Amino acid sequence: MSRLLPSVDSFRIGAEQTLPFSHSQSGVKELGDIQNLGLQTLRFPINWADILPSGRITIKQTVLDNYDRFVDLLLERGLRPIADLSLSTLPVPLEDKGGWINRDSIHWFSDFAALLADTLGDRMKEWLTHADPFLHSKTLYRDAKDEGVRSPRKAWTASHHLLLSHPYARDSILAERADSRVGFGLKFWPVFPASDRTRDHLAAERFETEHHAYYLDLLYLGQFSEAALHL
Known part of the structure; x- marks a missing residue:
C-alpha cells in the first residue's frame, strides 16, 4: 500500500546547501528510515525563490541541479516523488510587485511550474500546486506582523489568485509532460x-x-x- 509522507523541512533543498542532497549523509539516512517504515511515496517541497531568486528569468542552476539529483535518489530507493509547490516562497522581486495580490502572480507561478516540469517531469509524474491556500494567504496577509501588509481583503485576494493559478500551472505542466498528474490540496475540518x-x-x-x-x-x-x- 502506498502511503504519503507529509513534507518536512529536513527535505528542503535550498540555496544555502553547498552539496547536493544526495551527498548528505544525514539526508540519505532519513531516506533509509522512510524505506524501513514501508513508505513508498515522498512529497517534498520545491522552493521558488531558491531556483529563481531574481523572479522569472535567471535560473540558479546549482539549486535546480540539487532537486534533479534528489529526484534520482528517491527513484533509486524505490520512492515515488511528488513535487509540492505550495510551500514556495515568492522571489523578492515578485513580492515587491505585490506578490499574490498582483493578478500577474497567476502567470508567474504557471511559468515556474513549466520550468520544473521541463526539468524534472521526465521522471516525476505527480505534482501538487497548492495545499491549504487559506492558511497560506492568512499567514501572508491576514495575520501579517507588518501593519502595512495586514489586511483581510488582501488575504482573500491572494486566496483568489492562488486558486486561479492552479489550472494555469496544471496546463503548463501537462503541456510539458502530458503524462503528469496534477492536484490541489485542501484541509477539511x-x-x-x-x-x-x-x-x-x-x-x-x-x-x-x-x-x-x-x-x-x-x-x-x-x-x-x-x-x-x-x-
Missing part, C-alpha cells in the same frame, strides 16, 4: 455549532464557507456561492 444559539450557527456557517466552500465551489462548480461573495 468537521464544523458544528457550539450551541443552538443563532450566532453559533452563523459562526459555524462562516467557518465552513471560509475554509471549505470558498475553494471547493470554484474548483468544482466554477463559481462562488452567495455566502462566499459576502466574506
Whole structure:
C-alpha cells in the first residue's frame, strides 16, 4: 500500500546547501528510515525563490541541479516523488510587485511550474500546486506582523489568485509532460455549532464557507456561492 509522507523541512533543498542532497549523509539516512517504515511515496517541497531568486528569468542552476539529483535518489530507493509547490516562497522581486495580490502572480507561478516540469517531469509524474491556500494567504496577509501588509481583503485576494493559478500551472505542466498528474490540496475540518444559539450557527456557517466552500465551489462548480461573495 502506498502511503504519503507529509513534507518536512529536513527535505528542503535550498540555496544555502553547498552539496547536493544526495551527498548528505544525514539526508540519505532519513531516506533509509522512510524505506524501513514501508513508505513508498515522498512529497517534498520545491522552493521558488531558491531556483529563481531574481523572479522569472535567471535560473540558479546549482539549486535546480540539487532537486534533479534528489529526484534520482528517491527513484533509486524505490520512492515515488511528488513535487509540492505550495510551500514556495515568492522571489523578492515578485513580492515587491505585490506578490499574490498582483493578478500577474497567476502567470508567474504557471511559468515556474513549466520550468520544473521541463526539468524534472521526465521522471516525476505527480505534482501538487497548492495545499491549504487559506492558511497560506492568512499567514501572508491576514495575520501579517507588518501593519502595512495586514489586511483581510488582501488575504482573500491572494486566496483568489492562488486558486486561479492552479489550472494555469496544471496546463503548463501537462503541456510539458502530458503524462503528469496534477492536484490541489485542501484541509477539511468537521464544523458544528457550539450551541443552538443563532450566532453559533452563523459562526459555524462562516467557518465552513471560509475554509471549505470558498475553494471547493470554484474548483468544482466554477463559481462562488452567495455566502462566499459576502466574506
